[in-house]
Amino acid sequence: MALHDREGGGTAAPNGQLVEEVPLVHKVLVPPPGGIFKEVGQGIWETFFYDAPVDRFRGITIASLAIPQDLGYSKLAGVPPVNGLYSSFVPPLIYSVLGSSRDIAIGPVAVVSLLMGTLLKQEISPTEQPALYLQLAFTATFFAGIFQTGLGILRLGFVIQFLSHAAIVGFMAGAAVTIALQQLKGLLNITNFTTDTDFVSVMKSVFGHIDEWNWRSIVIGLAFLSFLVAAKVLAKKKPKLFWVSAIAPLTSVILATVFVFVFRADKRGVKVVGHIKQGVNPSSADQLLFTGKYVGAAAKIGLVTSLIALTEGVAIGRTFAALRDYHIDGNKEMIAFGIMNICGSLTSCYCATGSFSRSAVNYQAGVKTAMANVVMAITVLITLLFLTPLFKYTPNTILSAIIISAVLSLIDFKAAWIIWKIDKFDFLATLGAFFGVFFVSVEIGLLIAVCISFVKILFNVTRPHTALLGNIPGTNVYRNLQQYPKATVAPGIVAVRVDAAIYFSNSQYIHDKALRYVEDEMAKPGSTPIQYLIIDLTPVTNIDTSGIIAMEELQRILKKRKIQLAFANPGSQVIQKFDSSGLLEELGSEWIFFTVGEAVQVCSMFLNKAAGEGSV
Amino acid sequence: MALHDREGGGTAAPNGQLVEEVPLVHKVLVPPPGGIFKEVGQGIWETFFYDAPVDRFRGITIASLAIPQDLGYSKLAGVPPVNGLYSSFVPPLIYSVLGSSRDIAIGPVAVVSLLMGTLLKQEISPTEQPALYLQLAFTATFFAGIFQTGLGILRLGFVIQFLSHAAIVGFMAGAAVTIALQQLKGLLNITNFTTDTDFVSVMKSVFGHIDEWNWRSIVIGLAFLSFLVAAKVLAKKKPKLFWVSAIAPLTSVILATVFVFVFRADKRGVKVVGHIKQGVNPSSADQLLFTGKYVGAAAKIGLVTSLIALTEGVAIGRTFAALRDYHIDGNKEMIAFGIMNICGSLTSCYCATGSFSRSAVNYQAGVKTAMANVVMAITVLITLLFLTPLFKYTPNTILSAIIISAVLSLIDFKAAWIIWKIDKFDFLATLGAFFGVFFVSVEIGLLIAVCISFVKILFNVTRPHTALLGNIPGTNVYRNLQQYPKATVAPGIVAVRVDAAIYFSNSQYIHDKALRYVEDEMAKPGSTPIQYLIIDLTPVTNIDTSGIIAMEELQRILKKRKIQLAFANPGSQVIQKFDSSGLLEELGSEWIFFTVGEAVQVCSMFLNKAAGEGSV
Incomplete structure (x- = not known):
């Protein structure tokens, strides 16, 4: 099972006609907009980083991608932004010691954040009982770590192979669209947004609160979204320029923050991130809920989250290991993920796993050791210690734009098209999982994906050829x-x-x-x-x-x-x-x-x- | 998957040594005791039935086995004895119209009765709320019928193939031992008996109430148990004398009843069946619980019961079809079982299925049409209309003896020995299911059986050769x-x-x-x-x-x-x-x-x- 990185834009038509002729695409397409930014970006990059003394400092590239993502993904999980940053500090450090992949970049990821947020919100409201909500999030992360470690030790890694590729493609695409739709809250500046994630509820929220829309927020958001997408398309077309899309998010954050600060747009209704607590991860060991009525819920959420996090993390590890031709021990990898999440749950982190977008940047940057995770962690540490006040005026809309541009890569039209060509039953599984997430919820979509996968196994087992x-x-x-x-x-x-x-x-x-x-x-x-x-x-x-x-x-x-x-x-x-x-x-x-x-x-x-x- | 009929006695040593030399067994073994009863029984048979005008009247043989079993099995299910008789009237009639097996004999069976009783007692106490308990039993039977019909119509018959042969052998043996242990209540005449079915609880009940033991009850029970087992061993050794074991239960009931009546043993503490309502099945359509808090429980019990009843019923049908070389359509068969149980639930019956002991008698009697079920139903009808007062003095101990002798055939040492020889992993599944039922409960044993079967499938699916x-x-x-x-x-x-x-x-x-x-x-x-x-x-x-x-x-x-x-x-x-x-x-x-x-x-x-x- 491989998760393919994809541009979110127009090169792959949904009918997939172009995809089949990929070699031609390079010659035919008009160069995308955004050349000016590219030039500027390249200039900045060349100035500061071109002759970076050692290879490992390229880990800073990931940090520039990670920090804005962390702030955004924490919103999906329903936890404060600072916990997103914490989750990019402790887990990558632990993984760099225990993990066997040289390419994987560790941190919070979009789908796991969404899944965890959806499940947690069913138990406790993050706005009414934020402290208890956070406690449940840490406890669920702790259980996720325990399950992952247990699966690894018992060598039960094969359980994550029970989600078929087709079901995952559909599930991921559905989750990506759902996450993108959720970002309309930040992009449009809406205050009263639904906690449901299905298409119908979100559309009602969006068009039921047109009075709350803020044109400044929308303009900033759309402008930077165009820039981010353009940078991605450019990186796709000219792989050498990968760093443009890598630094684009941080550049956007800096520019948007300066813009808001200078024009005091926050006084005109543009919502900003606000105060982020300064300092390194505090201990959360005393906050875990091992008694009381939420233990069962935490264990359940931990189990579901752990499996999805493993599916994504291990797949990413394997994909890059195959590209570089080295072996990854799936069971050892699961133990590494598990211990990193157990440690994370004790240090105010929520569930982390391998991030595809950051791993891809890592790979393209030519990083060849797991040290990239250490460099990223140190950069995040420096941010936590000294730079969090700078995010006070960062508008939410820019984080939404960054998340939208990030999750678009999860919609893998090419894979869907190949599935359609190879196996119509598999394609049904893809559609089922997609529409389950899109119209109902991320949970139901996942359930559909699992059920379809099992029906296929059962059919295979009972009706052999x-x-x-x-x-x-x-x-x-x-x-x-x-x-x-x-x-x-x-x-x-x-x-x-x-x-x-x-x-x-x-x-x-x-x-x-x-x-x-x-x-x-x-x-x-x-x-x-x-x-x-x-x-x-x-x-x-x-x-x-x-x-x-x-x-x-x-x-x-x-x-x-x-x-x-x-x-x-x-x-x-x-x-x-x-x-x-x-x-x-x-x-x-x-x-x-x-x-x-x-x-x-x-x-x-x-x-x-x-x-x-x-x-x- | 085949359920082998087995003598319960000593010919098959648990170490299986003799089994391997089955052809020799016939020559070596000493003739079993009980020759005198055989002679008497044969005499009676020859006198009344030898020149039975038409073949189909051999269905009476099954009835003679069915009526005492019905009275006993109803106790396992926790319902009044008359409902056991009802369940041998309507369901066989429906099956004779819809079913495709010519050999199967329909009625309540031991394992399904035990399973249903165990599950029902978890919801409602049969002694405290007998009317509600009976309503739940009818509702569960109704749901069982719906599930069976549904599985048949949707052609999902393969779901019952997910219990492996090995797991079934262990489960059946565990259930048989559990049922036999439960009969100690009737055999020893104990009043305060545990509702738990595990070995430890039963032994505590048995030895905690030594003061309640009644020697008359024990003597009658053990004497007839010896006779019944001897008749079975005889029938096994000389298949032509199958009818001895077929009429042995009814003969025992008659003799024991006469004995109790003549010596008024009921006045000396020997518990008797007591009054059984006369008349044909009353409607129970108005008693089904489609609202209120028990609907979910009824559906769950119906689902579990329906699957076990199908597993047993379809296996029996297939076994005899193979012996006679004709085809059985599994899906059509499931629809027949389903409709017969739906009709049963509306006419005061509880879940019926194919009975192995009666089908075996049917087969040995040379019955070649499904008419045997009709003849049996008519015999049961006559019993319901005219003969129920005769059972007033029937001692419970004789019913217990009949059930013990019946369920001993479910302990298939030969199959266990073959499993041990062929596949050690399968043997573990057998042991797991057996001990699960024996030491915990029939439910847990079943769960273990299902889990072991699934682990085997998953292993096969993920680690191909x-x-x-x-x-x-x-x-x-x-x-x-x-x-x-x-x-x-x-x-x-x-x-x-x-x-x-x-x-x-x-x-x-x-x-x-x-x-x-x-x-x-x-x-x-x-x-x-x-x-x-x-x-x-x-x-x-x-x-x-x-x-x-x-x-x-x-x-x-x-x-x-x-x-x-x-x-x-x-x-x-x-x-x-x-x-x-x-x-x-x-x-x-x-x-x-x-x-x-x-x-x-x-x-x-x-x-x-x-x-x-x-x-x-």
């Missing part, structure tokens, strides 16, 4: 008759291949299906009566007691119908179980063949002999 | 090197077979495993550098988008390491998806081969050519 085999003329190879219609069938013999391990969940189906093949063949007009059923067990890696019982029953039924059952190429585990169960003895070991070809040869010989005797 | 392939000398066949150690490997080439469809749940694992094979081969001392990885896709019936992405990533990583990826024998769906995703184009269609043999031939040719050029 079987094929009627035929001989490819001129060879002794037997292949699926549907795929190779020219393959020939020996009269009186049915050869069937079972394409899955035979377990309790499918043994009855395989038993019935094998009989049906025989009956269908016999029902064909003018066919020789079937006297042999050969089951090719090549793909059958294992069989359990239910499977053995089904095969024994099949053998008994066939015997009554005077049809001989034969098996071709059973694996070592299968033949052992045939033996220990007594099926081998009952059947006769002469009816176990090395290949389907040999089985058909022997059966044909018997048939010809019988026919010869009959005609004599 | 893969094999390193080698050439069988003298053929062009490639097989698992572990199974055929003499198979040879071409230098510089790794051939791997993936034995499962490649889906999101296993794609990452397969990707990692394939790379590991290459790395392991390269790590071998003195090995040629690997230049080709051939993946045999014969068993890979399908691949989804996650699988395609994993293969693309694999291809990219291998390319970086200068290793060429090749695929052998992709199925039609797989090659289509390779094509539509663009992987085929990226890889080059020349690297898709018909067989592993051809792939190795081509790769070897390239290798030799390169070596030749290198040496020149």
Whole structure:
């Protein structure tokens, strides 16, 4: 499962036509606007950072992306902005010691923040009981850490593989749109905004409070949003200029803050971040709720959040490890995430994980060690210690613009298009998860994604593929008759291949299906009566007691119908179980063949002999 | 999945040693006691039924088994005895019209009665609020019918295949032991008996109330229990005498009732069934609870009960259909069960399903049509209309003895022994389910059974089998090197077979495993550098988008390491998806081969050519 970085703009039409011709896109498209900013940005960059003494200082690039994101994402989670900054200080430090990815950048991320905020708000109102809300957030983070560590230690990493790629693409896109819609609150300067996240509620909030809209806020927001999107498009087209999109958010924050301060726009209704407490993470160990009525809720929220955070974090780690060709130990990685969140929950942080946008900048910047996380953490520390007063006049609208431009990359039209091309059922899963998040809530979308993924597994497990085999003329190879219609069938013999391990969940189906093949063949007009059923067990890696019982029953039924059952190429585990169960003895070991070809040869010989005797 | 009928006695030692030598058992064992009863019973039978005018009247045999069982099982469910009789009247009639099995006998069964009783008692006390308890029982039965019909209509029959054979064997044995232990109440004549079903609670109840024990009750119970078990053993050894064990319960009831009546043992503390309301099933349509706080509980109990009833009923139907070689449509069967339970819930019945002991008698009696259910229903009707006063003096102890002898057949030592021989993991599932029921409750045992079954599926789904392939000398066949150690490997080439469809749940694992094979081969001392990885896709019936992405990533990583990826024998769906995703184009269609043999031939040719050029 890979999360592809994408420009949020127009290069990928929803119908995906252009995407298929990606190589052409570079030549055809008109250069995007924003060249002026690029030049300015480049100038600034070249001036200050071009000859940065050591490679690791490139971690500062991520910090310039991280700080504005942290302030914005904390709003999604419903916690004060300073907790967003805290979460970009302690967790990255812990990860740099324990983690195995060299590329991943740690911090709060949009989807986990939204998910956590949605779930927390169902329990406690962040406006009415902010202190208790924060306590629940820390407790949920603590449980998330415990679950992640536990999954890693118990080597249960495979649980996060139960969300199919298709479901994730839909879920992520839905979450991105939901997050972007939530930003209309900041962008339009609305005070009374719904706490629901579905499209209908948000639209009602937006158009029900037109009187609250503030044109200054809207102008600042849209102007910087255009700049940010343009910077992203530029970086996409000219990967060398990645740093433009990397520093664009911090540049925007600085410019917008100066603008608000100079023109005192905050006095004309433009909402600002306001006072942020100065200083390093305070301890929150005494704030965790281990008794009382919220423990269960915290554990539940922790569980859901931990799994989504792992899914995202581990996927990002694997994606970059594949790009650079090194291995990541999924279980070790989960332990690292877990311990970092446990430590985070004790130091006023909420759930952190690997951030795709920052990791991508990291990768593009050519950072090759996990030190980037340390440099980012130190930069965040310096911000916490000295620079938080500077954010007092930062308008909320700029944070909204930064978040919108960040989450647009989560809408992966290209992936959706590929899914549509490859597998229509998968595409349904994508749509289901997307619309679940879009029209209902992030929880329901997630539930739909999980359910669809499970239905697919169950379907696969209970209805395995079987094929009627035929001989490819001129060879002794037997292949699926549907795929190779020219393959020939020996009269009186049915050869069937079972394409899955035979377990309790499918043994009855395989038993019935094998009989049906025989009956269908016999029902064909003018066919020789079937006297042999050969089951090719090549793909059958294992069989359990239910499977053995089904095969024994099949053998008994066939015997009554005077049809001989034969098996071709059973694996070592299968033949052992045939033996220990007594099926081998009952059947006769002469009816176990090395290949389907040999089985058909022997059966044909018997048939010809019988026919010869009959005609004599 | 088959439920084997078993004698409850000593022929199958728990260590299973004798079972393996089943053919010998007949010769070696001493004839069981009870010959005198047999002779008497045979005499009675011959006198009255030997020349029964039509075959269908053999249904009376089942009725003689059914009526005492109904009276006893109703106690397990916590409902009055008459509701047990009602449940053997309406449901069999409905099934005889809708059902597709010719052998199955319908009525209340032990495990479903126990399960339903356990769940109902968690909501309402049957002694404190008997009327409400009965209402909840009818409502749960109604919901059970709705779920069964729904599963059938939606063709979701496969859900009942999610309980593995091994888990069912353990669960059934645990339930049988639990039910037998519960009968100590009736056998020992204890009044204050625990409502818990775990071993420890029951033993406390039994030995905490030694003062309540009644020796008359114990003597009657044990004497008839010996007779019943002896009759079963006899029937097992001489199948022609099956009718002895069939009429033994009713004979016991008659003899014990006469005994109690004549000696007025009821006046000396031997508890009797007492008054049973005369008359046909009254309507219970107005008693169903569709509003109020118990609806949710009724639906939950209905769901659990319906699934266990289906698992048992459908398995019995299939077992006998296989014996007689006819087909049963699982979905149609579920609809029949569902409608019969809906109708039952409206006519004062509780959940009915196929009964193994009665179906076995049916089969042994040579009944070949579903009319047996009609005959049994009519017999039960006659009993309800005229004979219920006769049960007034029937001692509870005889019902307990009948139930103990009936449920002993559910303890399938032979199946457990076979499971142990075939699959140790499956045996753990058996033990887990058994001890869950035995030491905790029937619910927890069931939960353990379901969880173990699911863990097995998940393990199978996420960790598919893969094999390193080698050439069988003298053929062009490639097989698992572990199974055929003499198979040879071409230098510089790794051939791997993936034995499962490649889906999101296993794609990452397969990707990692394939790379590991290459790395392991390269790590071998003195090995040629690997230049080709051939993946045999014969068993890979399908691949989804996650699988395609994993293969693309694999291809990219291998390319970086200068290793060429090749695929052998992709199925039609797989090659289509390779094509539509663009992987085929990226890889080059020349690297898709018909067989592993051809792939190795081509790769070897390239290798030799390169070596030749290198040496020149």
